[in-house]
Amino acid sequence: MDEVSGYDKGERDYINLKGDTGPLVYPAGFVYLFSWLRSITHGAILPAQYIFAALYLATQFIVMALYITSCTMPPWSLVLLCLSRRLHSIFVLRLFNDLVIKEARVGDALRGVIAGIILQGLLGLPFLKTYPKSYLLRAFEFSRVFTFKWSVNWQFLPEDVFTSQRFALLLLFLHLRLLWSFAQYHWFKEEGGILPAFTQFFKRGSGDEKRRNTTAAAAAASLEYKDTVMMNIFPPREWTSALFIVLHGIILWSVWASPAPAPKVARTVIFARNLKDKAAIA
Known part of the structure; x- marks a missing residue:
């Protein structure tokens, strides 16, 4: 306000x-x-x-x-x-x-x-x-450079590196590469790869949404203080930023290694069975 x-x-x-x-x-x-x-x-x-x-x-x-x-x-x-x-x-x-x-x-x-x-x-x-x-x-300020002191996940970098255009382009490339890799080899492997995946990108359920959010967080220049307890430390510390990157790398690998979410039809069947079992118990 x-x-x-x-x-x-x-x-x-x-x-x-x-x-x-x-x-x-x-x-x-x-x-x-x-x-x-x-x-x-x-x-x-x-x-x-x-x-x-x-x-x-x-x-x-x-x-x-x-x-x-x-x-x-x-x-x-x-x-x-x-x-x-x-x-x-x-x-x-x-x-x-x-x-x-x-x-x-x-x-x-x-x-x-x-x-x-x-x-x-x-x-x-x-x-x-x-x-x-x-x-x-x-x-719509796409050229905006994030203020270094507000970055909760890259405090261990020198400020001139964080604010450089090369670093911003590197993060953009990393984000796009992660999205492409997950879509090509994980989310839509059965559909034949990236081109069919693009047409079905918005048809996926919440499981894929969580995975997309994971890749976005890994390549973000800064994240909100409101997102996790670890990041709710002001001012940000070098060790908290480094710890976050390590832990998020583990999460990203776990997401990559986990099975793809069940198709929507399978989720619907599972949901219907759960309702039926609950009704039978009642």
Whole structure:
């Protein structure tokens, strides 16, 4: 809400919109959402936390209901949901805007991209009409260089190496290479490789989504403090960054060595059998 205060005061040049943690680097939808939140809470943090707490409880209720309905999760897994540092950070501590995630298929993704472009154009119209260059450069800042002190996973590197373009390109290459390798030899091996895999990329279930997230984290320039307990140390330490890289390398290898997720048909059959067994016991 601090970053949108300038917008509420009439500022329309995106370059001048900033807060205590840095410049505003999100598209216009973020501005409108938190401007509305700022208006109904009169700029106070506590009422906003109450709103996010209600969203947190609703999210927990839905996820717990899914766990129970699936008949595949043990009862103690519900306790882990309540202990999730990531959920606490998103909903209560920092009031992030990443509250909704939807799995998409190819058709949904294409329609979403088209609709997103149109919607972004409409939402950003007040800024595009006044300072279009500032809006495009700041809201979609692909050339942005991460600040070294905020990197929780590369503190053991020299700052000049971390901020260099070569290192950024190396991470990009590493990420793309990991995605290609997993798709070619693991996710879609039975489908014949990368080309058929590309057309079916969005048809996969949550198992592949977790694997894609694992490869992304391995090649990220920096990760959020909210993601894990290990990274919630400020300022970041060299040993925590090194330990994270080692542990994440182990996780990445484990994911590579693990069996591919069951096809959707098989998951449906397993789910149906679990429901049938539960009904028989009842």
